[in-house]
Amino acid sequence: MDSNDAGKAENITLVDFVVLLLRQWKVMFSCIVIVLLITVLVIFLKPVKYEFTTMYSVASYETVEGVKRGLETPEEVIAKVNNVFLEQQQRNMLSDSSVLELPFEVSVNNPRNTLLLRVTSLSEDEHQPLIERFHDGLVQAIENDQSNLVNTLKNNLQYQFEAYSEALEAARTSSSETAGELEAAYFEKVFLLERRIDSINEGDASQLAVRGLEPVGLGRSFIMAVGLLLAFLFAPIAAVMSIFVKKVRVAYQRGD
Numbered sequence: 001m002d003s004n005d006a007g008k009a010e011n012i013t014l015v016d017f018v019v020l021l022l023r024q025w026k027v028m029f030s031c032i033v034i035v036l037l038i039t040v041l042v043i044f045l046k047p048v049k050y051e052f053t054t055m056y057s058v059a060s061y062e063t064v065e066g067v068k069r070g071l072e073t074p075e076e077v078i079a080k081v082n083n084v085f086l087e088q089q090q091r092n093m094l095s096d097s098s099v100l101e102l103p104f105e106v107s108v109n110n111p112r113n114t115l116l117l118r119v120t121s122l123s124e125d126e127h128q129p130l131i132e133r134f135h136d137g138l139v140q141a142i143e144n145d146q147s148n149l150v151n152t153l154k155n156n157l158q159y160q161f162e163a164y165s166e167a168l169e170a171a172r173t174s175s176s177e178t179a180g181e182l183e184a185a186y187f188e189k190v191f192l193l194e195r196r197i198d199s200i201n202e203g204d205a206s207q208l209a210v211r212g213l214e215p216v217g218l219g220r221s222f223i224m225a226v227g228l229l230l231a232f233l234f235a236p237i238a239a240v241m242s243i244f245v246k247k248v249r250v251a252y253q254r255g256d
Helices: 002-010 012-021 025-045 073-092 125-173 179-198 220-255
Strands: 049-057 060-062 068-070 106-109 115-122 204-211
Touching: 012 025, 012 220, 025 220, 049 125, 060 179, 073 106, 073 115, 073 125, 106 125, 115 125, 125 179, 125 204
Parallel strands: none
Antiparallel strands: 049 115, 049 204, 060 068, 106 115
16 A cells, blocks of 8 residues: 555656645635735835935135146045044034934945035935934035135135235336246236136035935835745745645554
8 A cells, every 4th residue: 555655656747746736726825915915014114215415515726727626635525524524413413302313324425536525324204304404514514624725725825916916016117128028927927826716616515415316225116026926936835835744744644
C-alpha cells in the first residue's frame, strides 16, 4: 500500500499539480485579499513627504575680466552653515516653548558651477510653516555674516575710487607733458572701480522653503503594483503550503 502511494506521488503530472492548486482556491483568494489589504494600509498610513527648497545667492562681485566671483566660495559658506549657523538656528527654534522638536533635517549643497546655495528639508506638508521659519532664520544668519564682507569690500573700493577720482581731476588740470597719459590711466581705474562697486551683489534668497511638486519616495501607484505582484506570487505558495500541511496531518493520523 505504501509503495502504491509512493508511486502515485512520484507519477504526479503537471496537470494533477495544477488541479491540486485550483482546489485550494479559497486559500489563494484569502492570501490575495490579505496582501492587498496590507498594501492599502501601507499606502494610507505611509506619511507623504515633500522636499522644501530654499535657494540663496552668495554675495559676489564682477572682476576686471567680467567674471563673477563670490566674496567667499560656496564651500566656505557651507562650512560655516554646517558648523555654526545650523546649530544656532536649532537652538533658537527649540528655545520657543511652542516648538518641542524639529521634525525634519536640513542639508546644504552647492549646485555645480554656480554661486548658489541649495538648502533642503524633507518633511510632511503640515510642517511647511516651521520649515519656512527655520530656513528664513538660516538665510538671515548667512546674510548678516556676509554683510560684513560686503561692507568691507565696498569701503575699500570706495576709498580707492575717491583717491583715483582726485588724481584724475589733478591730471586734468595739470600742464605736465605726461598729464594726458596719467589722465587716461586714472580714467580707466575710476571706470573699472565704479563698475566693480556697481557689480557687487550683497547676497539674497531667490526662493524660501518652496515645496516640490511631487512627493519624495515611493509613490502610491508603485506600492500598489508591488502589492499586486506579491499577492499573486504568495497565493500559489500559500496553496502549496496548505496542501503540504494537509498531507502531513493525514500521514501523522495514519501513523497513530
